[in-house]
Amino acid sequence: MILKTKSISIRIEGELVPTREGKTILEAAREAGHPIPTLCHLDGIADVGACRLCIVEVGGSGRLAPACTTPVQDGLSVVIHSPRLAAYRRMIVELLLAERNHVCAVCVSNGHCELQAMAAALGVTSVRFPYRYPALGVDLSQERYVLDHNRCILCTRCVRVCAQVEGVHVWDLMGRGIHTCLVSDLDQPWAEASTCTRCGKCVQACPTGALAEKGKAVGEMVKRTEPLALAAGRKGARA
Amino acid sequence: MSLPKLATVWLDGCSGCHMSLLDLDEGLLDLAAQADLVYSPIADAAQFPQGVDVTLVEGAVSSQEDAARLRLIRSRTRVLVALGDCATTGNVPAMRNIVPVQRLLQRVYVEGADAGAAVPTAGVPPLLPQARPLHEFVPVDVHLPGCPPPPKAILAAIGDLLHGKPPKLAELKFG
Numbered sequence: 001m002i003l004k005t006k007s008i009s010i011r012i013e014g015e016l017v018p019t020r021e022g023k024t025i026l027e028a029a030r031e032a033g034h035p036i037p038t039l040c041h042l043d044g045i046a047d048v049g050a051c052r053l054c055i056v057e058v059g060g061s062g063r064l065a066p067a068c069t070t071p072v073q074d075g076l077s078v079v080i081h082s083p084r085l086a087a088y089r090r091m092i093v094e095l096l097l098a099e100r101n102h103v104c105a106v107c108v109s110n111g112h113c114e115l116q117a118m119a120a121a122l123g124v125t126s127v128r129f130p131y132r133y134p135a136l137g138v139d140l141s142q143e144r145y146v147l148d149h150n151r152c153i154l155c156t157r158c159v160r161v162c163a164q165v166e167g168v169h170v171w172d173l174m175g176r177g178i179h180t181c182l183v184s185d186l187d188q189p190w191a192e193a194s195t196c197t198r199c200g201k202c203v204q205a206c207p208t209g210a211l212a213e214k215g216k217a218v219g220e221m222v223k224r225t226e227p228l229a230l231a232a233g234r235k236g237a238r239a
Numbered sequence: 240m241s242l243p244k245l246a247t248v249w250l251d252g253c254s255g256c257h258m259s260l261l262d263l264d265e266g267l268l269d270l271a272a273q274a275d276l277v278y279s280p281i282a283d284a285a286q287f288p289q290g291v292d293v294t295l296v297e298g299a300v301s302s303q304e305d306a307a308r309l310r311l312i313r314s315r316t317r318v319l320v321a322l323g324d325c326a327t328t329g330n331v332p333a334m335r336n337i338v339p340v341q342r343l344l345q346r347v348y349v350e351g352a353d354a355g356a357a358v359p360t361a362g363v364p365p366l367l368p369q370a371r372p373l374h375e376f377v378p379v380d381v382h383l384p385g386c387p388p389p390p391k392a393i394l395a396a397i398g399d400l401l402h403g404k405p406p407k408l409a410e411l412k413f414g
């Protein structure tokens with residue numbers, strides 16, 4: 001079924017851009033050749049605004065809004081790049097790096113990590129906040145895959161790809177605030193999560209080395225997210 | 240006219256950042272023409288001198304001695320550069336931070352020993368509770384992340400700093 005939506009236009013960095021009702025600012029901007037930084041967006045999966053990197057200034061007052069969950073409106077003006085937004089985005093990345101133990105040098109995803117690449121792209125060369133160095137576990141129970149909480153940024157891409165594409169919902173978040181933690185089923189070891197089909201979509205969806213294939217050495221874990229978007233598209237077509 | 244004074248220091252790191260500096264190969268000749276290396280693991284100087292223009296510090300701050308040296312270095316340096324991920328983030332040395340120091344020493348030197356099991360105390364500096372990055376102890380002027388930072392990035396940064404310019408840090412990444 002093709003939904004007919006109304007043609008509208010928005011302003012991105014002052015430039016008038018045609019788009020359609022029902023799209024998010026992130027989608028409309030990307031289609032117009034203005035990519036917006038994000039870590040929690042994954043093509044084909046519903047957005048939740050978890051990472052906040054895609055915040056943009058909207059309207060004349062420059063109110064901050066996450067581009068991935070804010071729908072376009074006719075005549076809406078959007079600023080993607082400003083000194084204020086750059087400062088906030090750097091701060092977000094620094095907080096993510098300080099929150100857990102991101103040791104790039106020994107990570108399976110070194111060189112292929114979206115968080116690492118985002119830090120480099122935003123010019124983050126140090127973290128002004130005291131590192132927390134929390135004591136976090138690694139779930140090695142599963143036969144083929146590993147979950148390392150030290151590297152998790154709580155983007156919930158794994159949660160959503162499992163629920164929305166695989167149709168299972170093994171993963172979810174437990175706890176609040178700084179204690180928020182990814183859990184499988186009812187906070188069981190991954191191998192004991194009886195709903196898990198071992199499909200590995202969560203591993204491919206993960207932007208960091210938090211979910212990885214076993215047996216990978218430093219820098220060997222290369223993820224592929226394009227097949228997830230294709231699978232999501234097929235599922236959408238069937239529904 | 241005398242050359243600007245350059246120093247390099249090795250705290251709790253693997254020396255990989257210094258190896259990256261040495262990987263400049265013939266580029267070291269250019270560097271030698273631009274600066275006077277007054278203190279370094281690869282130079283013969285017992286004391287950290289006064290009035291150093293640029294100091295590169297590799298490694299995290301892991302012991303009381305590291306912290307004392309870093310404070311002395313800061314007081315005698317105009318531009319302090321955190322060289323590499325250990326100096327910038329704590330990196331691998333900080334992976335011990337979740338284990339209490341006494342438990343750590345017990346595990347390594349007693350439970351892990353085949354012979355002569357005892358925690359060494361003579362001639363070794365007491366460890367701090369955690370290994371932490373330089374800027375949590377003293378102000379750091381420039382961070383050069385990387386494990387190690389690429390040789391050319393180190394050379395470019397030193398070149399800029401010796402000429403009093405802010406270094407361009409594009410394309411530097413952690414790890």
